[in-house]
Amino acid sequence: MSSPVDTFIEYAEKNQEAYIDRLRKAVAIPSVSGDPAYRKEVFRMGEFLIDELKALGASVETRDPGVQDFHGTPLPLPPIVLATIGTDPAKKTVLVYGHYDVQPALKEDGWNTDPFELVEDEKHRLIGRGSSDDKGPVLGWINVVEAHKELGLELPVNLKFCLEGMEESGSEGLDDIIFNEADKYFKDVDVVSISDNYWLGTTKPCVTYGLRGVSYFHLTVKGPKADLHSGVFGATIHEPMTDLFAVMSKLVTPKGKILIPGIYDNVLAVSAEEEKTYDDLSFTMQELHDAVGNEINIHDSVKDTLQHRWRFPSLSLHGVEGAFYNPGDKTVIPARVVGKFSIRTVPDMEPKQITELVEKYVNEEFAKLGSKNTMSISCTHAGNHWVASPNHWNYVAASNAVEKVFGVKPDLTREGGSIPVTLSFQDALKKNVLLLPMGRGDDGAHSTNEKLDRSNYVSGIKLLGTYLYEVAEAKPE
Amino acid sequence: MSSPVDTFIEYAEKNQEAYIDRLRKAVAIPSVSGDPAYRKEVFRMGEFLIDELKALGASVETRDPGVQDFHGTPLPLPPIVLATIGTDPAKKTVLVYGHYDVQPALKEDGWNTDPFELVEDEKHRLIGRGSSDDKGPVLGWINVVEAHKELGLELPVNLKFCLEGMEESGSEGLDDIIFNEADKYFKDVDVVSISDNYWLGTTKPCVTYGLRGVSYFHLTVKGPKADLHSGVFGATIHEPMTDLFAVMSKLVTPKGKILIPGIYDNVLAVSAEEEKTYDDLSFTMQELHDAVGNEINIHDSVKDTLQHRWRFPSLSLHGVEGAFYNPGDKTVIPARVVGKFSIRTVPDMEPKQITELVEKYVNEEFAKLGSKNTMSISCTHAGNHWVASPNHWNYVAASNAVEKVFGVKPDLTREGGSIPVTLSFQDALKKNVLLLPMGRGDDGAHSTNEKLDRSNYVSGIKLLGTYLYEVAEAKPE
Ligand SMILES: [Zn+2]
Ligand SMILES: [Zn+2]
Ligand SMILES: [Zn+2]
Ligand SMILES: [Zn+2]
Incomplete structure (x- = not known):
C-alpha cells in the first residue's frame, strides 16, 4: 500500500x-478589481470560493474591509x-494566502482569445486572465x-486560508x-x-526568500x-523643467549606479553561502533579452544581473507630472512639474534613512543650480524589503516537496x-x-494572453499537497 | 477748415x-477655430465681415483653403x-491682415462674464473673447x-484686406x-x-519690427x-528615461545659457543704434514679475531681460511623451520616451544649421553615456525669425501716426x-x-477675461486711419 502522499499525487494526476x-469556472468570472464596472464580479468570485470551500467542509468566515473611495465614488x-x-492541536497549522481578483483584460488589448474563457492551446497552455495570477494557485x-x-485522507496539517479580492488594486483594507x-x-498559525x-x-x-522594498519620491519644482x-519668457526666467532635469539627471548613472551619497552604506555584502546560490540558477542572459525584447543588459553575467535585480538597490525615473506629454509639439513653459522616481531597497537599508539621504542630496544639488524657483521632495510611499x-524548516519542507514532485532541487530565488x-x-x-x-517566469501575469501551463497547474497541485506533508514531518529547531 | 485726417479723428472720437x-456683434459670434463644434460659427463670422465690407462698397472675394483633417474627420x-x-494707381496700396477666429472660451474656465457677450466694466475695459485678439483690430x-x-472722404491709399479664420489653429491653408x-x-501691394x-x-x-523663430525638437530614446x-528590471538594463534625462540636462543651464557648441556663433551683436532703442521702453521688472506671478527673473535689468526675450536665443524643455505623467505613483520603466524641447531663434541663426548643431551635440552626449539604448533626434518644426x-518709411509712417494720435514716440519693440x-x-x-x-500687454489674448480697453479701441481706430494718411505722404527712398 502506498503512502498517503503518493496516493494523493497519483489521484491528482488522474483528476486533472x-x-x-x-479553473475554467473561476476564469469565467471577470473579477477585475481595478474597474468599478466589474466590482460585482469580484464579489461573485468571492462567493464562488466560499461555496467551494464550504462544500469541502471548511468553516468559512469573512471580514469586511469597508468602503473604497474610488476617485470620490464610494465602492464596497x-x-x-x-x-x-x-483544528487538531497535535498538527501544525499552515496559513495560505491568495487573491481572487485579477488584472483588467480586454480582447482588443491583443488577446488571441476571449480573456475570460479558459482555453488550452496546442502547447497545453491554459490561457485566460487569472489562470496564473492568482486563480490557478x-x-x-x-x-x-x-x-x-x-480519498478519505486526513490533511497532514491544519489549513487556514486568507483570500482577498483587492490585491491588484493595492490590497485596500487587508493590512488592518x-x-x-x-x-x-x-x-x-x-x-x-x-x-x-x-x-x-x-x-x-x-522557492523565493527575498523581495526588494520600494521608496517612491516626488520631486516638485515650482516657478x-x-x-x-x-x-515670451524663454531665457528670461528660471524654468522649472530645466531645474528638474538638472537635479533628476544627478540621481543615477546610465549604468544604474545610484549617485546619492551613502545610499549603498547599509547594503549587506554577499555572503559566501549566498554567493553559491547563484551558481546553477535556471536562467540565461538570453531569457533576459527575450523578456526585455532587446539586448540592453548592463551586466554581462547571470549572477551580476540577478544580484542587481534581487539584492542591490536600483533607482528608476518614471515620469514628470505637469509637463507636456501628448504627441505633437507644444511650446509651453510648465509652471509646476513633479518628477517621479523610486528606489528599490534591500537589506539593511532603512526607509527613513533613505528618505533623509535623498532629501539632503537633492537639496544640495538644487542649491548648486542657483535657481530662484522652489524645490521640494517628498517620499510618498515606503515599503520595506523582506x-x-x-534554512528555516518551512523552506526545507518546500525544497523537499519540490525534489519529490519534480526530481530536482529548486532554485533559491x-x-x-x-x-x-x-x-x-x-x-x-x-x-x-x-x-x-x-x-513560470513567462506566464505574463499582467499581460495579454496570460497563461498557466497544464503541467505547472497539475504539478503545482501535487507540490502544494506534498509540501503540507513535509511541513507535518518537519522538526522545528 | 480742418484737414481730412483731423476730420476723421474727430469723427472717430464721436462715433465710438x-x-x-x-465689436459687440462680432464677439457674439463664437468663432472658435479649434473646436469642430464651432466651425459653423467661424463661417458665420466670415459672412459677417463680408457683409460689413460689402456694405462699405468694398469688392470682396474669397479663397477656399479646402478641407482640414481633424484627427481623421474632414472639416471644411x-x-x-x-x-x-x-484701385487708384496714383495711390499707394496697403494690405492689412487680420483673423476672425478666436481661442476657445468657456464661462467655467474662470470668466467673470459670458465670454461671448461683450461687456464694459467700470474701468472701461471691453471684456469678451476676441475683443483684443483679433476682432477689435x-x-x-x-x-x-x-x-x-x-464723411464723404476718399481714403488716402488703396486698401486691401486679407482676413483668415484659422489663425488660432495653425493658419491651415493660408500660406499657399x-x-x-x-x-x-x-x-x-x-x-x-x-x-x-x-x-x-x-x-x-x-511698433514691432522683429519676431523670434522657433525650432522644435523630438529626442527619442528607445530601449x-x-x-x-x-x-524586476531596475539596475539590470539601460533605462531610456535615465538616458533621456542625462542628455536633456545638458542642453541649457538653469540660467538659460544654451550649451550646444556653436549655437551663438551667428547671433548678431547688438548695434549701438539698437542698444539705444532699449533706453526708454515702457516696461519695468515689476511688470515681468506680475506677468510671471513670481520673482524668478534671470536678468536684473529691463534691457537684459528684453534683449533675451527678443534678440537672443533661448531653449526650453517642454515635456516627455511616453513616460508616466498622471498624479500618483507608478513604478514603470517606460520603453520609449520622447523628450520635447524648442529653441527660439534670432538673426542670423539658420534653421538648417541649428538642427545640425543640435544633432551633432546630442549624438555626442548620448555616446558619452555608453548606453545600449538607441537615441534619435529630429526637428519637427522650424519657423524662421523675422x-x-x-527705418523703413512704412515704420516711419506708423511712428508719425502714433505721435499724432498719442502725443508720444512709440516704443520700438x-x-x-x-x-x-x-x-x-x-x-x-x-x-x-x-x-x-x-x-495692451495685459489684454490676456488667450486667457480668461480677455479685454480691450475702450481707449485702446478708439485710439487704435484713429491710429490705423492716421497711419494711412502718413503712408500716403511718405516718400519711399
Ligand atoms: Zn498576484
Ligand atoms: Zn498580479
Ligand atoms: Zn491673434
Ligand atoms: Zn491669438
Whole structure:
C-alpha cells in the first residue's frame, strides 16, 4: 500500500481534467478589481470560493474591509475570505494566502482569445486572465483539500486560508485585518505559504526568500504661477523643467549606479553561502533579452544581473507630472512639474534613512543650480524589503516537496519587486513566510494572453499537497 | 477748415458707441477655430465681415483653403476673405491682415462674464473673447473705412484686406494662398500692416519690427520593446528615461545659457543704434514679475531681460511623451520616451544649421553615456525669425501716426514668440511688413477675461486711419 502522499499525487494526476474545469469556472468570472464596472464580479468570485470551500467542509468566515473611495465614488470592498480546515492541536497549522481578483483584460488589448474563457492551446497552455495570477494557485490549494476529501485522507496539517479580492488594486483594507486577526483568527498559525509569484525561468521550480522594498519620491519644482509661453519668457526666467532635469539627471548613472551619497552604506555584502546560490540558477542572459525584447543588459553575467535585480538597490525615473506629454509639439513653459522616481531597497537599508539621504542630496544639488524657483521632495510611499532565512524548516519542507514532485532541487530565488502582503504577514504574525510559486517566469501575469501551463497547474497541485506533508514531518529547531 | 485726417479723428472720437456695438456683434459670434463644434460659427463670422465690407462698397472675394483633417474627420476650412477698397494707381496700396477666429472660451474656465457677450466694466475695459485678439483690430480697419464713407472722404491709399479664420489653429491653408496670390491679388501691394500683437506694457503704444523663430525638437530614446516593471528590471538594463534625462540636462543651464557648441556663433551683436532703442521702453521688472506671478527673473535689468526675450536665443524643455505623467505613483520603466524641447531663434541663426548643431551635440552626449539604448533626434518644426528695418518709411509712417494720435514716440519693440504670417507675407510679397498693435500687454489674448480697453479701441481706430494718411505722404527712398 502506498503512502498517503503518493496516493494523493497519483489521484491528482488522474483528476486533472476536473481541476481544469474548476479553473475554467473561476476564469469565467471577470473579477477585475481595478474597474468599478466589474466590482460585482469580484464579489461573485468571492462567493464562488466560499461555496467551494464550504462544500469541502471548511468553516468559512469573512471580514469586511469597508468602503473604497474610488476617485470620490464610494465602492464596497470585496470580503477577505477566511477558512479553516482542521483544528487538531497535535498538527501544525499552515496559513495560505491568495487573491481572487485579477488584472483588467480586454480582447482588443491583443488577446488571441476571449480573456475570460479558459482555453488550452496546442502547447497545453491554459490561457485566460487569472489562470496564473492568482486563480490557478488559489484553486491549487482547494484541489488539494478536495483530493484528500475524495480519498478519505486526513490533511497532514491544519489549513487556514486568507483570500482577498483587492490585491491588484493595492490590497485596500487587508493590512488592518491581518494585524487585527494576528492573535485571533491567525493565532495558531505556524508558517505562512504564498503562491503568487513565478519561477525564475521556464523549466525549474523555485522557492523565493527575498523581495526588494520600494521608496517612491516626488520631486516638485515650482516657478511661475501659471504655465507660460516659451517665446515670451524663454531665457528670461528660471524654468522649472530645466531645474528638474538638472537635479533628476544627478540621481543615477546610465549604468544604474545610484549617485546619492551613502545610499549603498547599509547594503549587506554577499555572503559566501549566498554567493553559491547563484551558481546553477535556471536562467540565461538570453531569457533576459527575450523578456526585455532587446539586448540592453548592463551586466554581462547571470549572477551580476540577478544580484542587481534581487539584492542591490536600483533607482528608476518614471515620469514628470505637469509637463507636456501628448504627441505633437507644444511650446509651453510648465509652471509646476513633479518628477517621479523610486528606489528599490534591500537589506539593511532603512526607509527613513533613505528618505533623509535623498532629501539632503537633492537639496544640495538644487542649491548648486542657483535657481530662484522652489524645490521640494517628498517620499510618498515606503515599503520595506523582506528576506527570510532559506534554512528555516518551512523552506526545507518546500525544497523537499519540490525534489519529490519534480526530481530536482529548486532554485533559491529572490524577486526585485515587492509583494507587500509578505511583509505584513511576517510583521503581524512573526512567523516564517514562504513564497512557493506555481507558474513560470513567462506566464505574463499582467499581460495579454496570460497563461498557466497544464503541467505547472497539475504539478503545482501535487507540490502544494506534498509540501503540507513535509511541513507535518518537519522538526522545528 | 480742418484737414481730412483731423476730420476723421474727430469723427472717430464721436462715433465710438457705434464701434463698440459693431465689436459687440462680432464677439457674439463664437468663432472658435479649434473646436469642430464651432466651425459653423467661424463661417458665420466670415459672412459677417463680408457683409460689413460689402456694405462699405468694398469688392470682396474669397479663397477656399479646402478641407482640414481633424484627427481623421474632414472639416471644411473657413474662407480667406480678400477685399479691396480703391484701385487708384496714383495711390499707394496697403494690405492689412487680420483673423476672425478666436481661442476657445468657456464661462467655467474662470470668466467673470459670458465670454461671448461683450461687456464694459467700470474701468472701461471691453471684456469678451476676441475683443483684443483679433476682432477689435479687424473692426478697427472697417471702422476707418466706414468713417471715411460717412464723411464723404476718399481714403488716402488703396486698401486691401486679407482676413483668415484659422489663425488660432495653425493658419491651415493660408500660406499657399498668400504665395499663390502674391503676383495676382496682392500684386500692387506696397506695404503690409498687421495688428495682431500687443503693446509691451500698458501705457505706451509701440511698433514691432522683429519676431523670434522657433525650432522644435523630438529626442527619442528607445530601449525595451514594451514598458517594464522597475522592480524586476531596475539596475539590470539601460533605462531610456535615465538616458533621456542625462542628455536633456545638458542642453541649457538653469540660467538659460544654451550649451550646444556653436549655437551663438551667428547671433548678431547688438548695434549701438539698437542698444539705444532699449533706453526708454515702457516696461519695468515689476511688470515681468506680475506677468510671471513670481520673482524668478534671470536678468536684473529691463534691457537684459528684453534683449533675451527678443534678440537672443533661448531653449526650453517642454515635456516627455511616453513616460508616466498622471498624479500618483507608478513604478514603470517606460520603453520609449520622447523628450520635447524648442529653441527660439534670432538673426542670423539658420534653421538648417541649428538642427545640425543640435544633432551633432546630442549624438555626442548620448555616446558619452555608453548606453545600449538607441537615441534619435529630429526637428519637427522650424519657423524662421523675422526682422524688418525700423527705418523703413512704412515704420516711419506708423511712428508719425502714433505721435499724432498719442502725443508720444512709440516704443520700438520685438517679440519673443512668432507670428508666422508675418514671414509669409514678407517672403511672398517682398514688401515691408509692419506690426502695429492696438491692444495692451495685459489684454490676456488667450486667457480668461480677455479685454480691450475702450481707449485702446478708439485710439487704435484713429491710429490705423492716421497711419494711412502718413503712408500716403511718405516718400519711399
Ligand atoms: Zn498576484
Ligand atoms: Zn498580479
Ligand atoms: Zn491673434
Ligand atoms: Zn491669438
